[in-house]
Amino acid sequence: xxxxxxxxxxxxxxxxxxVKIECRSLDFQATTMFWYRQFPKQSLMLMATSNxxxxxxxxxxxxxxxxxxxxxxxxxxxxTVTSAHPxxxxxxxxxxxxxxxxxxxxxxxxxxxxxx
Amino acid sequence: xxxxxxxxTEISVVExxxxxxxxxxxxxxxxxxxxxxxxxxxGELVFLIRxxxxxxxxxxxxxxxxxxxxxxxxxxxxxxxSQVVDSAVYFCALSEAWRGxxxxxxxGKGITLSVRP
Numbered sequence: 647x648x649x650x651x652x653x654x655x656x657x658x659x660x661x662x663x664x665v666k667i668e669c670r671s672l673d674f675q676a677t678t679m680f681w682y683r684q685f686p687k688q689s690l691m692l693m694a695t696s697n698x699x700x701x702x703x704x705x706x707x708x709x710x711x712x713x714x715x716x717x718x719x720x721x722x723x724x725x726t727v728t729s730a731h732p733x734x735x736x737x738x739x740x741x742x743x744x745x746x747x748x749x750x751x752x753x754x755x756x757x758x759x760x761x762x
Numbered sequence: 763x764x765x766x767x768x769x770x771t772e773i774s775v776v777e778x779x780x781x782x783x784x785x786x787x788x789x790x791x792x793x794x795x796x797x798x799x800x801x802x803x804x805g806e807l808v809f810l811i812r813x814x815x816x817x818x819x820x821x822x823x824x825x826x827x828x829x830x831x832x833x834x835x836x837x838x839x840x841x842x843x844s845q846v847v848d849s850a851v852y853f854c855a856l857s858e859a860w861r862g863x864x865x866x867x868x869x870g871k872g873i874t875l876s877v878r879p
Contacts, residue, residue, distance in 0.1 A: 648809070680866070689853065689869045690807075737805060749795045749857045749865060753807035 649673050650742045652754035659730055660762055667725045667757045669740030675720035676742035680751060681713070684737045696723055730761040764789040766856050768870035775844050776878050783839045783873050785854030791815075793859035796830065796837045797867065802850040813837065814859075844877045851875070 649672040659665050669679060678697050682690040694710075696702040696717035704710045712734075714726040723742075727734050737758050741751035765788040775781045787796065798810040811821065813830050821828045825842045841848055851874050855867040 687874075689871045690867075692866055695866065739805070739807065741807075749859065750797070750809060750812050751867060752809055753799070755804065755806040758805075 648744075648750075648752040650676075650740065650752050650754040652740055652757050654757060655755060656758045656760075658760045658762065661731055662729055665727045665730055665759060667727075667738055667740075667759075669723045669725070669742065669754050671721045671742040671744070671752075674742075674744045676723075677720065677745045678743045679717055679723040680741045680743070681715060681723075681725050682739045682741070684739060684756075686737075690739065693725075727759065730759070732761045735759055735761045764791070764794075764856050764858065764868045766854050766868050766870035768852075768854055768873050770873045771871070772874045772876070774876045774878065777846060778843050779877075780840060780842050781844050781875065781877075783841075783852050783854075783875065785837045785839065785870060787835050787837065787854070787856045789856060789858070791858050795857040795859060797855040797857070798828065798837075798839050799853045799855065800850045801853065801872070807853070810839075841875075844875075846877050846879055849875060849877045 651670045653668045681693045684690050692705050693708045694702045694704045694715050696715050698717050698720050702715035717723040737756050739756040741753045743751045767786045794815045796813045800808045818830050827840045829838045851872045853872045854870045857867050858865050
């Protein structure tokens with residue numbers, strides 16, 4: 647149980663384009679989903695927290711117009727990197743948490759984004 | 763503010779050795795949760811354990827064991843008879859309990875464990 651998927655696993659795009667990453671909880675309903683960014687050999691940096699049906703809460707320093715988050719259902723959240731630039735290249739990981747699971751976050755496999 | 767310190771950055775052992783990964787945390791909350799996650803080279807974070815602040819019992823799961831000591835604010839993780847498949851980055855994390863649905867994980871910097879055959 648507690649499986650989270652992410653799609654795509656890897657994406658290469660041109661500078662200026664937008665990229666959408668999907669995060670799905672496959673076998674549970676996720677009341678809260680989180681989006682992280684991880685640079686090579688570093689820890690995870692929380693970007694935003696999203697609760698189903700409400701606006702995402704962004705961490706300080708994260709541009710909400712740049713990183714659009716939508717949590718349309720209890721099993722799906724999307725992160726759209728708008729007008730991507732090379733500095734947006736990174737490993738993006740989502741996690742999902744069900745209320746019934748207490749405080750445990752289950753993570754997706756991550757998406758490697760490379761912006762040329 | 764809460765903080766998680768994983769002082770060890772890289773550990774290298776030979777297969778079958780035991781290895782302990784240290785985790786020290788800081789929080790002002792009386793109720794909190796501690797976690798360990800494994801991140802293999804593929805990148806996915808695998809949940810290993812959650813411990814709440816009221817449960818100081820040590821836990822053993824196969825070759826894995828965890829030692830939670832509130833007196834020293836530590837939550838150490840031991841792998842017995844390590845195997846090559848244990849090679850990964852291991853993260854310790856802390857979550858506040860009082861924020862409810864908005865509670866967040868504070869991660870340590872991670873420990874890279876390499877197990878050589």
